Amino acid sequence: MVSCYMCDEVAVSVEHVPPRCLFPKQKDLPIGVDLRRELLTVPACAQHNMEKASDDEYFLGVIVGSDSVNSARVGANSPTFSYA
Numbered sequence: 001m002v003s004c005y006m007c008d009e010v011a012v013s014v015e016h017v018p019p020r021c022l023f024p025k026q027k028d029l030p031i032g033v034d035l036r037r038e039l040l041t042v043p044a045c046a047q048h049n050m051e052k053a054s055d056d057e058y059f060l061g062v063i064v065g066s067d068s069v070n071s072a073r074v075g076a077n078s079p080t081f082s083y084a
């Protein structure tokens, strides 16, 4: 019997670390590339798996909505990141 990573309840699923939603789906990648396939997992009870899923989606939204991430460019004329 395996315990949840957050509590002493019996684990009934696994939680991906880092969250799967941070990686592109296989359909959006070249054939044969799957960035979600070998992510680390930890055992999780139903409650903590569900609670973290909503946190993961919120985190993804923060990253996508971040101006410093979306304005980053690669190249000689790249602006530097600003955390102000």
Ligand SMILES: [Zn+2]
Binding pocket: 004, 005, 006, 007, 008, 009, 044, 045, 046, 047, 048
């Ligand atoms: Zn738990």
